[in-house]
Amino acid sequence: MILEMEVAKTVSTRAILLGNEAIARGVVEAGCLVAAAYPGTPSSEILPAIAGYADELGAKTVVEWGVNEKVAFEMAVSAAFTGVRSCAVMKQVGLNVAADPFMSAAHFDLRSGMLLICADDPGPHSSQTEQDSRFFAMFAKIPCFDPCDAVEAKAMVFDAFDLSEKHNIITMLRPSVRVDHCRQDVELGDIIARDQGFRFEKDPLRWTCLPAGVKINHPKLNAKNDAIREEFETDYARYNYEVKASGQAKLGVITSGVQFSVVMDILKSWKRNDIDVLKIGTPYPLPVRMVTDFIDRHENVLILEETYPVMEMQLPDRTKVQGRWNKIVPGAGELLPEVVEGLLVKVLGGQETVTADANLKAALEELRITPRKPMLCPGCPHRASFFSIRQSLPAAINPSDIGCYTLGINQKGVDAVIDMGASVTISSGFFMAQKASGMDAKPIVATIGDSTFFHMGIPGLVSAVYNRHALVLAILDNGITAMTGGQANPAVGDKLRKGDKGAVVDIEGVCRGCGVSFVKTVKAYDVKAGKDVIKEAWEHAKANQTPAVVIFRHPCMLLRQKQDTIPVRVNHDACVGCKFCINFFNCPGLVFDEAKKKAVIDERFCVSCGVCRNVCPHGAIVSTEGE
Amino acid sequence: MQYVIVGIGGQGILFSSKVLGKIALSRGESVMGSEVHGMAQRGGSVISHFKIGQYKSPLVKAGEADALLAFDQNEAVRNLHFLRNGGSLIVNVHDAAALGNEHLKAYIREHDIRVYPLEGYELLKKHMNGNFLFLNVLIVGAMCGAGVGNVSYEEVRNAVRELSPAKFADANMKVLELGYEALKGV
Numbered sequence: 054m055i056l057e058m059e060v061a062k063t064v065s066t067r068a069i070l071l072g073n074e075a076i077a078r079g080v081v082e083a084g085c086l087v088a089a090a091y092p093g094t095p096s097s098e099i100l101p102a103i104a105g106y107a108d109e110l111g112a113k114t115v116v117e118w119g120v121n122e123k124v125a126f127e128m129a130v131s132a133a134f135t136g137v138r139s140c141a142v143m144k145q146v147g148l149n150v151a152a153d154p155f156m157s158a159a160h161f162d163l164r165s166g167m168l169l170i171c172a173d174d175p176g177p178h179s180s181q182t183e184q185d186s187r188f189f190a191m192f193a194k195i196p197c198f199d200p201c202d203a204v205e206a207k208a209m210v211f212d213a214f215d216l217s218e219k220h221n222i223i224t225m226l227r228p229s230v231r232v233d234h235c236r237q238d239v240e241l242g243d244i245i246a247r248d249q250g251f252r253f254e255k256d257p258l259r260w261t262c263l264p265a266g267v268k269i270n271h272p273k274l275n276a277k278n279d280a281i282r283e284e285f286e287t288d289y290a291r292y293n294y295e296v297k298a299s300g301q302a303k304l305g306v307i308t309s310g311v312q313f314s315v316v317m318d319i320l321k322s323w324k325r326n327d328i329d330v331l332k333i334g335t336p337y338p339l340p341v342r343m344v345t346d347f348i349d350r351h352e353n354v355l356i357l358e359e360t361y362p363v364m365e366m367q368l369p370d371r372t373k374v375q376g377r378w379n380k381i382v383p384g385a386g387e388l389l390p391e392v393v394e395g396l397l398v399k400v401l402g403g404q405e406t407v408t409a410d411a412n413l414k415a416a417l418e419e420l421r422i423t424p425r426k427p428m429l430c431p432g433c434p435h436r437a438s439f440f441s442i443r444q445s446l447p448a449a450i451n452p453s454d455i456g457c458y459t460l461g462i463n464q465k466g467v468d469a470v471i472d473m474g475a476s477v478t479i480s481s482g483f484f485m486a487q488k489a490s491g492m493d494a495k496p497i498v499a500t501i502g503d504s505t506f507f508h509m510g511i512p513g514l515v516s517a518v519y520n521r522h523a524l525v526l527a528i529l530d531n532g533i534t535a536m537t538g539g540q541a542n543p544a545v546g547d548k549l550r551k552g553d554k555g556a557v558v559d560i561e562g563v564c565r566g567c568g569v570s571f572v573k574t575v576k577a578y579d580v581k582a583g584k585d586v587i588k589e590a591w592e593h594a595k596a597n598q599t600p601a602v603v604i605f606r607h608p609c610m611l612l613r614q615k616q617d618t619i620p621v622r623v624n625h626d627a628c629v630g631c632k633f634c635i636n637f638f639n640c641p642g643l644v645f646d647e648a649k650k651k652a653v654i655d656e657r658f659c660v661s662c663g664v665c666r667n668v669c670p671h672g673a674i675v676s677t678e679g680e
Numbered sequence: 681m682q683y684v685i686v687g688i689g690g691q692g693i694l695f696s697s698k699v700l701g702k703i704a705l706s707r708g709e710s711v712m713g714s715e716v717h718g719m720a721q722r723g724g725s726v727i728s729h730f731k732i733g734q735y736k737s738p739l740v741k742a743g744e745a746d747a748l749l750a751f752d753q754n755e756a757v758r759n760l761h762f763l764r765n766g767g768s769l770i771v772n773v774h775d776a777a778a779l780g781n782e783h784l785k786a787y788i789r790e791h792d793i794r795v796y797p798l799e800g801y802e803l804l805k806k807h808m809n810g811n812f813l814f815l816n817v818l819i820v821g822a823m824c825g826a827g828v829g830n831v832s833y834e835e836v837r838n839a840v841r842e843l844s845p846a847k848f849a850d851a852n853m854k855v856l857e858l859g860y861e862a863l864k865g866v
């Protein structure tokens with residue numbers, strides 16, 4: 054039994070928070086005691102903020118990074134078997150990794166509240182898909198909250214925990230990137246104290262996923278869905294409501310999540326009073342009566358949601374609705390304000406006017422300005438590693454993985470990427486295909502980051518050892534999970550709460566333990582050593598039909614550790630303008646001067662790591678030391 | 681008031697909206713904005729939106745920004761369409777000649793945009809030993825000096841002081857003044 058006790062003390066202040074901080078604050082205030090996550094944009098700031106607020110408010114919350122989302126989810130959900138409020142946090146594709154425990158545990162009658170926070174990335178801005186996690190909620194038959202801003206996201210955390218506890222079911226909060234990364238003034242409260250002792254009662258049918266249990270739990274889950282849908286129809290007017298036009302409505306717009314906010318600001322700037330808006334904050338299970346009633350009252354209805362037609366597909370009849378089924382609303386990409394404005398104009402029967410200004414277009418063309426693509430940072434050790442790998446075995450195929458080092462694509466060092474951990478398994482697939490076709494084996498040199506190696510690289514490596522696959526796996530160990538903002542991982546050992554020390558897991562030892570017979574470590578900046586050891590590793594792999602591992606090590610630039618500075622310049626007498634350095638080293642600090650037809654150092658970005666001295670085949674990049 | 685802040689990942693553009701937010705909060709006003717985190721931060725184009733007043737959406741719609749703060753002049757040109765007619769551009773210039781482009785000048789004239797160029801890199805080379813990490817503070821100072829953004833110098837000084845880690849407090853105040861003086865009264 055969870056006893057709600059009176060609020061310990063009330064401090065009421067306002068602060069400007071990132072959406073993710075607001076969510077974290079809600080999690081701590083709601084008395085969540087176990088929080089686990091694996092980082093991933095746009096969700097990464099939530100867990101560290103939970104640790105921060107727990108420290109600040111003196112909560113006992115245990116806050117930990119799992120090595121992947123499946124691990125994090127399983128840790129969190131099982132804590133909710135025991136009477137302790139818990140939450141798991143991940144990005145949308147993280148739930149693919151955690152899908153197995155998620156689908157299974159959705160059937161369980163939890164003892165305490167469990168909140169799954171799953172952050173979506175319409176666009177996408179930093180993801181390999183723009184999948185809609187609300188569909189995952191529907192798939193697993195668990196309720197989903199879709200906040201329109203940071204304030205609502207924080208409020209929903211409390212309701213999601215309460216609903217979870219009322220029906221003993223996992224609930225999902227699905228913020229999209231614009232909510233995660235919005236900055237808004239938010240009310241801060243204090244912790245709602247609750248009695249949450251650990252109490253695990255042995256009850257195998259309840260806590261195991263045997264088919265016999267499913268036969269009881271699945272119908273029960275359906276009944277929970279029916280009950281929750283009914284509650285969403287009537288009891289959640291704070292999230293599901295209609296904003297009525299002051300005049301006669303010509304159009305009704307159904308919105309969910311941040312689309313509500315976008316539409317409201319457009320209507321404000323248009324000063325229109327003939328459009329009704331229905332806001333739905335609980336898209337699954339959809340309060341169907343409420344939505345159908347809105348549709349019945351309007352001649353013309355537009356439905357806006359990101360990124361999949363989750364509400365739309367729950368409608369008994371959507372033929373009257375302008376949405377994705379009739380291709381009015383784009384089926385991919387973010388519904389930016391400009392897109393939404395165009396859609397509103399279109400369904401109101403107007404002429405779309407969004408055309409680029411001719412002068413601005415001409416200026417961009419004449420000045421050759423294009424969006425700047427993401428690049429590895431100046432001084433990034435990955436750049437040096439990719440250069441060594443490419444130069445060592447130019448004929449190799451280079452599968453890679455997900456992390457900052459995916460940007461090695463700019464150096465032509467990344468040939469295939471699927472998802473986290475697939476660098477090893479893609480290599481295995483290529484090895485098997487080469488073997489089957491009886492071709493002379495091309496070298497295979499894959500790259501993976503330290504965090505990604507722990508996340509899902511290890512099973513593939515074990516499989517490659519077991520099956521005798523000749524490949525080289527280069528582990529790029531920069532001592533951090535860089536792409537997502539610099540979280541610690543098992544190779545680092547640090548944990549999130551103050552004074553909470555973890556243990557370091559040694560990558561070399563893990564590889565040896567997996568049965569890898571060749572494991573060597575080089576300094577990433579040492580291009581010559583890197584080239585030599587990659588060659589040696591491939592020889593070993595080929596001769597013994599086994600994977601070989603090379604670890605490239607140097608701290609990430611984001612860690613700002615002190616290192617030698619070696620200022621350089623390009624000697625224009627030696628530079629022949631071949632662009633080799635641009636194409637294969639690709640550093641923001643080293644650019645091509647189109648007028649002079651020479652490479653030059655861009656002092657705005659160069660950090661004097663000195664690695665590029667090893668890059669120019671004509672020796673034109675030289676140290677300025679002593680000049 | 682709606683601001684769009686643009687630059688290149690790593691330049692620290694988020695600092696500007698932190699300053700603006702602090703000021704708004706102390707005035708009791710509501711704020712709403714949007715930031716970029718993740719992949720694009722790695723040296724790519726970055727954009728942040730910030731609105732003070734009664735807004736719901738975190739994004740500024742094209743043609744509605746009152747002020748555009750550009751840490752990079754190319755990003756300024758790419759995002760100029762966010763400014764409303766009569767809006768203001770504060771731009772860190774590294775290649776002044778490019779800004780003389782006739783089409784660009786025509787667009788700026790047509791839309792009545794006030795342009796405040798700032799040679800940020802030169803200033804930081806001269807006064808801060810070439811430490812370009814101070815660009816964010818410099819631009820906030822310049823915005824205030826140019827009288828753009830509806831914030832007083834006193835408010836900005838207080839906000840920057842509060843937001844600065846102790847280690848950088850003095851240097852930040854110096855750079856703020858440098859930016860302020862550079863565009864004061866232009």
Ligand SMILES: Cc1ncc(C[n+]2csc(CCOP(=O)(O)OP(=O)(O)O)c2C)c(N)n1
Nearest residue numbers: 093455456457458502503504505534535536
């Ligand atoms: C399943 C899944 N979870 C999380 C992410 C987000 N993500 C992208 S890269 C990355 C980790 C990168 O760390 P590491 O492998 O150490 O490489 P680095 O960025 O430090 O070079 C993460 C967690 C993802 N893309 N997919």
